[in-house]
Amino acid sequence: MALMADNHLLLLLHCFMKTTRRNGLQNAVEQIKSESRRRRRYRLRTYHLHSQQQVLMLMLLRERQTSQCRQKAIHSDHFQFLRKFEACNWLEIFRMSKDTFIYLCDQLRNSLNRPGLAPEEKVGIALWRLSCKNKCPLLHQKFRVGRNLVNRCLKEVCQAIITIMKPIYLHPPDCQSLKDKARIFNAHWGFPHCIGALGSFPIPLSSNSRRDGTHALVLHAVVDGQGLLWEACACYPDNMSSSTILENSALWDLAQERRFRTASKDHFLGKAPNYFLLANSSYPLKSWLLTPYSKDGQLNQREEQYNLHLERALSVAEIALLRLRARWQYLLSPFGYTTVPTLALACCVLHNMCETLEQRFDASWLEGVETMDLPVLPQSLCQTCPTDRQAESIRDAVCEYFNTQAKM
Template structure:
């Protein structure tokens, strides 16, 4: 009996030993399947996460695009008809004289100016016509006018921003059209006009300076003014202007650091052979006072002393008469744009002065009427008192002396005829 039980237990143990590898293999297979399902679950989780991230990025891009389109719509100016009707009522309210009193130009010229500057006045806020109107009204006023704030309903800070934006646009857009050095063909025409109007031959311009006072809080290093150095043709139009020099700088030093000096040294003032003067091809002349050096392209007056001859006195008289075109042009400049008489800010004053020069040329070219009433209070007390710097002693230029003497003899021969 015991032998049968022992044989049975041995048989069970042998079967268990045979089943053990199969059980272990099934367990390994189950573990492998568990790892596979976990990896699949992890892959599906990562895919869901990446899809969610892509959806978020796409949503953010759509939101950003909507904001950009909205900002672009705000920057784009409204149609011209809507602008004139809704925002710029002064285009209909002002009469012809009001346009000259407030903006120093006619309505047609104002619209012409707005059309040229419209592409540069793209900041959101006021319409381009309103910005140009605010800037011109400010430039034409000597003192801060409360009517400007009442008319446009803006604060002083907005007026300053409009003035800066419009002046920068004028310099960028209109300066290449109205203020640039002439080429040889234009110089020939300017010489003819200058002689016909002012009686000085072979001359294309006169040098002039205007001292613009600096605000008290902007006076640094003892400087009280900013110098506008300009070249004016026979029609009173500026073909070169620069306003970056301090008032203590003499005219000779200003000229040597100007564009005119580079043009003369580069031969840009040389006349063509067919436009010969004094039996040879001369440089076209510029006229200056005694504060400038004598050059073969820049004529200055003879020194007034007891040794001065009668012909030299006639030359000085003719030169001063012709050079007065620069004084008249600068007088009209600061009379039209009276903001230059006492500018309250120096931050962008050079750009503002250059913009006034460009606007002056535009008005003169378009033959805008000049009201003599604008001269009231401008001729006296319009610039700070500055010491007249005479030209420092320089080596005698024999060529320049010969040219001046030849022009002096030319005037004498014209009187004899």
């Protein structure tokens, strides 16, 4: 019996060892297969990664070559255009230097890069036309283009200027810059707490462009102490009063939104919660818009002194709008009714750009502009607006401020 038990035990031990060996072999085979699959996945992943890197490098190289070709084309366009004009002609023809012209072209390139004329030629045609009061045959001869193409270039470039350059050079001041504008205006023109002066001039329409008895469109603008426009619009007919123009303008909306309010610690003389704008007597007196004392009544010395300070400060708007018309003389006799607002606004943006970049202003451009025969805007006193007692008290406080300053 003991021998049979030993035999059974040996048989079980043999079966156990055989099973263990078989399981070990199977595990070894699985490990080998798993390692093989892992290495294969690693090789595939490395291959795909290298392939992606190679594709990316090829794309970058192709983009760099394309960019270099594009830059060469741009420089080629610059060169072909720039060699058409002598260095001494740039200011007279385009009202700006060659460097500023190239800067403007680069800013507008994406908007003007359509089949046809190069962006430099489109900008050159538009600026040359804007600088001329009358038709310019030399423009057609130099660029070899017809009148219709000139008009198309003019509209396209002006629209691009408004879309791209206006947010940079013509926009209302934000809360941070109001205090700086007031400081600069006071330093240059001696009127405290003021951020701008209102000015306007009529843009006459040709006889075949007049509608509904409108002989001119009024360009209404706000000018800061440096002679830069920060609000402008030229869509109002000349038979509209100044107060009506103001109430329909974006400036009125800014005032209603309290965009001119100061911090409580910055109230002028403890009474004025808003920064001032200045205007002539055809505009209504508001807490944010100061106008002169009416000369119909008997003015005392303090009121006359206030009117003199106001008149002097308003001259910044007159000078800026005069320079605007002298530089861009197309505004003296434009053609077309529907395009005038766009062209006038583009001229305002270009005026700010040239003034900001300190482009030279030739005094000879003023010849004939000051004495030109323009429609006369109505300058009647604003009598339709209700009396604003707060505005009157603020104006009296400013009047007393000038009187005190004169005695010091």
